[in-house]
Amino acid sequence: MAKVAVTGAKGLIGSAVAAGLVARGHSVLALGRGAGNAVTLDLTERQLPALPPIDALIHCAGVTDEEVKADRDAAMVRAVSGTERLIAAAAAAGARRMVYVSSAHVYGALSGHIDETMPANPLSDYALAHYLAEQIFRRHAAATRILRPCAVFGPLAELQRFRRWSLIPFSFPRAIAESGVIRILGTGRDRRNFVGTDVVAALAVDFIEMQINGVTLLNPVGTADLTVAEFAELCARLGGDLLGRSCRVEIAGKGDTAAPPLEYRSVMGGQRNGRSLETHIVELVRQCSQLGATA
Amino acid sequence: MAKVAVTGAKGLIGSAVAAGLVARGHSVLALGRGAGNAVTLDLTERQLPALPPIDALIHCAGVTDEEVKADRDAAMVRAVSGTERLIAAAAAAGARRMVYVSSAHVYGALSGHIDETMPANPLSDYALAHYLAEQIFRRHAAATRILRPCAVFGPLAELQRFRRWSLIPFSFPRAIAESGVIRILGTGRDRRNFVGTDVVAALAVDFIEMQINGVTLLNPVGTADLTVAEFAELCARLGGDLLGRSCRVEIAGKGDTAAPPLEYRSVMGGQRNGRSLETHIVELVRQCSQLGATA
Structure with missing residues (x-):
């Protein structure tokens, strides 16, 4: 049984990781800015506090798109120096195994065949910010798994505190709950691999329990491969059934998508x-509509 | 004949690029912080001045090792935001062809076979800072050549103003001139490809005159492949002959170098x-010893 430091333990992926660790008998040391962290x-601080003894680190608080848009320079600095300080603190506390939750965007344009050999x-x-953090882990050279999920979905404990509504697995169900209409600005033909936080968490916890060393990449691949428009139609259909009203998808973008469709795969298991x-869509539409009803 | 904006035009590589452009009938628009730039x-400033009309940009003022060591965060920010602003200003002024002088260190450890397909x-x-700047050029997607030289040497117009004495093509000849002794802290068995600024400059100017588009990599490969110790011995021998005194190399590092020797190559011409x-060594020893004599 390992003692595992988890950053972003209150967040979308981190909360699933923390739950996954506990379910397998490990203990969690939650690290983060907010209240409720151990x-x-x-x-972003130059000096981090010393950590109590730990066996491993799972870093789920990499930069978000929102953070990058708000202050790109600060996000880059956190990706380099923040990651380095976190790794140093974890290593000093005894962590010998590490996981970093990165992003499929590190591969570049999300089109064509993508696996870990690319x-x-x-x-x-x-x-770029995720790539920087990956490379900081790579040069530390502890036993490290880098996960590059594509479109992540999962349950939200507290809807009101969620800050990442620009992600379509969340914005589309909410749009159905709030207005019954999903508006897509592009053509909607871009394909995404949708993966649950439970899958990402399982692959993170697996690595803590493994013996393999070195820094390795893993694509967490979910079973749902859909275009953005197909995902929107699924949200409209499931949400409409749940709410008992007619929902629709409006697509603003015209023309063909020149890029080959995404085939997001793993050759590493x-x-x-x-x-x-x-299930995610139905639950989220239900949560958002109840929130709207009580607001 | 092209009008070409050159950053770092007073520096080691930039001065060779500017001379190379003029020798082939192009005109140079020197960009930089210091006096003497056009x-x-x-x-590092958030707003760059508008540039007069230009055809191309050659960016020779990427981050230096000294800059990274002085303020790593600031160097990363300049590599991302500074490069983006420079490209935007150059593109707005009409630049359609660009060259970025990066570094062989972007490939990772300088050992084993390295060519542009790696x-x-x-x-x-x-x-990391050079890689960031490369990627900013890559996403701009103008016709761009990225050069990744290894150990660069070349003539210095003003020894007193040179700030990059940590580079061994400069520090070793200076040590011979000043003390007759080169002290190597490691084993000296690391291999380097030594390339002249004239070669780097020629490959930069070539690209300005070409028609090919896209973002492509090129390793500027010089004819001298030496270990650090071999280079030191060469400096001691040539410098000793010139100065008429006995010079020597002291190697502090012990043991074998585990890494396979560097084979720095180009498959792209x-x-x-x-x-x-x-010639470089002899000239630099002469300059440094004259400077010492007059100081």
Whole structure:
């Protein structure tokens, strides 16, 4: 049984990781800025507090798209120096196994066949920040698994505190609950692999229990491969059934998508069954509509 | 004949690029912080001045190791936001062809066979900063050549103003001139490809005159492949002959170097003859000893 430090333990992926660790008999040391963490810690500070003894680190608080858009320079600095300080603090506390939750965007444009043998080609600011953090882990050279999920979905404990509504697994169900209409600005033909936080968490916890060393990449691949428009139609259909009203999808973008469709795959064993995308949609539409009703 | 904006035009590589452009009939718009530039411009500033009309940009003022060591966070920010602002200003002024002088360190550890087909693996802060700048050029997607030289040598117009004495092509000849002794802290068995600024400059100017588009990598490969110890011995021998005194090399590091020796190559046409490393050593020892005599 391991003692595992988890950053972002109150967040979307971190909460699933913390639950997954506890379910398998491990103990969790929650690290983060907010109240309710075992150790209060801000990766933008130059000096981090010493951590109590731990066996492993799972870093689920990498940069978010929102953070990058708000202050790109600060996000880059946190990705480099914040990650380095976090790794140093974890290593000093005894952590010998580490997991970093990165992003599929590190591969570059999300089109065509992508597996772990493909070279990285981070182009967006968001992708660059995740790539920087990956490389900081890589040079530390502890036993490390880097996970690069694509479109992550999962249950939200507290809807009101969630800050990442720009992600379509969340914004589309909410749009159905609030207005019955999903508006897509592009053509909606981009394909995404939708993966549950339970799958990402399982692959993170697996690695804590493994013996393999070195820094390795893993694509957590969910069972749902849909275009953005197909996902929207699924939200409209399931949400409409649940709410008993007619819902619809409006697509503003015209023309063909030139890029080949995404085939997001793993050659390293990252395929895993988990909570279904349909369950996620229904639950989230229900939560959002109840919130709207009580607001 | 093209009008070409050159950053770092007073620096080691930039001065060779500017000379190379003029020798081929192009005109140079020197951009930089110091006096003597046609446009005064600081890449750490949020707003750059508008540039007069240009055809191309050659960016020779990427981050230096000294800059990274002085303030790593600031160097990363300049590599991302400074590069983006520079590209935007150059593109707005009409630049359609661009060259970025990066570093072989972007490939990762300088050992084993390295050519342009190898994936990047930037690990040091210095390498990460150059990689960031490369990716900013890559996403701009103009016709761009990225050069990744290894150990660069070349003539210095003003020894007193040179700030990069931590580079061994400069520190070793200076040590011979000043003390007759080169002290190597490691084993000296690391191999380097030594390439002249004239070769780097020729490959940069070539690209301005080409028609090919897209973002492509090129390794500028010099004719001298030496270990650090071999280079030191060469400096001691040539410098000793010139100065008429006995010079020596002291190697502090013990043991075998585990890494396979560097084979720095180009499969994209980056091999080029140029000024010899021997000429560089003799000239620099002469300059340094004259400076010492008059100081």
